[in-house]
Amino acid sequence: MQTKPVLIRGGRVHDAVHPEPQAVDILLQDGKIAAMGADLDAPEDCEVVDASGLDVFPGFVDAHSHIGLDGSGIGYEGRDYNEMNDIWTPHLRAIDGINPRDPSFAAARNAGVTCVCTGPGSANVLGGTFVALKTVGERVDNMVVKDPVAMKCAFGENPKRVYKDKFDSTRMSTAAFLRGALAAARDYGARKQAANGDITKMPAYNQKLEALLPVLDGTIPLKAHAHQANDIFTALRIAHEFGVRITLEHVTEGHLIVDELAKEKDVPMAVGPTLTHASKFELQNKSWATPGVLAKAGCHVSIITDNSVIPQQYLPLCAGMAIKAGMDPFAALQAVTIHPAEHIGVADRVGSLEVGKDADLVLTDGCPFEVLTHVKAVYIDGVQVAGEQ
Known part of the structure; x- marks a missing residue:
């Protein structure tokens, strides 16, 4: 699937692999998680999403x-x-x-x-x-x-x-x-x-x-x-x-x-x-x-x-x-x-945020298991399908 690259920058990443959140950026490209790491460079024509203060989870x-x-x-x-x-x-x-x-x-x-x-x-x-x-x-x-x-x-x-x-x-x-x-x-x-x-x-x-x-x-x-x-x-x-x-x-x-x-x-x-x-x-x-x-x-x-x-x-x-x-x-x-x-x-x-997996992510303003938390954005295959545009 050819989609515009998206860089999720600055969020607290709960990858379902490590018990503690990770301070990493996530690059979504062609429907997949293309890269994860600190201070990733944004490719040309990439949408950069500022996730500062937000939590990032696998779908x-x-x-x-x-x-x-x-x-x-x-x-x-x-x-x-x-x-x-x-x-x-x-x-x-x-x-x-x-x-x-x-x-x-x-x-x-x-x-x-x-x-x-x-x-x-x-x-x-x-x-x-x-x-x-x-x-x-x-x-x-x-x-x-x-x-x-x-x-x-x-x-x-x-x-x-x-x-x-x-x-x-x-x-x-x-x-x-x-x-x-x-x-x-x-x-x-x-x-x-x-x-x-x-x-x-x-x-x-x-x-x-x-x-x-x-x-x-x-x-x-x-x-x-x-x-x-x-x-x-x-x-x-x-x-x-x-x-x-x-x-x-x-x-x-x-x-x-x-x-x-x-x-x-x-x-x-x-x-x-x-x-x-x-x-x-x-x-x-x-x-x-x-x-x-x-x-x-x-x-x-x-x-x-x-x-x-x-x-x-x-x-x-x-x-x-x-x-x-x-x-x-x-x-x-x-x-x-x-x-x-x-x-x-x-x-x-x-099921987890790892390089090579489908770019399915959820961005929230707190713990998603609490009723007062809001979902700010949802991505499926690297495309935003819900949340604030």
Whole structure:
């Protein structure tokens, strides 16, 4: 992308790499962070932004959202995050349902949320694939950072409530259904491989099983909706049985089983949404302390909104609430920047301020985790998309 160079000069740079702010300038060029250092020279035809007295952060990243799939200010017409006529829909792709004109995207970027991972809800045992997007654009294809990111699966109350009169009324049947789907896909993949390109020996094309093959070969993880402790353990049990990657989403009772979760060194955990009422039994132990407790134990923690459960623009506020409940401030910053970027597999592009990464930055007049702080400017791919011009 060819854009006019921008030099951010004189700000306190919180890069999500160093615990303390850095006194460096940042040069944005061709959509990337081209240079960082003290007293950088401005290239010819460069816009120089005086960030004196301001704080500079990476664009905030949300690892688990339904933005663009749950229309703001509209009902059924904009509700595209759950297919409720089929208990397993791994072949569905979030990218096919997202509306970039949803006002939630503007609200997100105005608050400094520059990258989101969005996809199906939790009505189904298998819901389809998530996609990582920038929060600006008219055409979803041009907003994509990574697609697919992960395959959504769900445990606990939601699938058994939605399908209680059809296919699924217990946690046992949810787990059995997921095992059956993964086993069927494994067999389908083995038969494809055994055919060795001979079309006469190939199994009949199955769109659902085909969609699960990237999970089984490790290309993408299962993205497991699990609030309650027993559901978290079931998700991990099935992932270990099939040797597949997994990320844990919500982890509401994580603080109650922190010693066990600390053993899962390769499992990213996204905590939230916490800025809500405990609307069902499995949320009874919801706590702002959870992300801090998990982070202190060495777990890989992100903080999420689950938009529209919490409006996307309140992601930084959620980090502030976690700090109030005892989370280390730097850990909280990482939980809405580099950790969610790692969680969704896009840390090579976003999540921290480093040379070579996408030029996604937020300039504020104070700590963004405090309600009285104002966002002064937001850059996505080196272009100012929000704030004072």
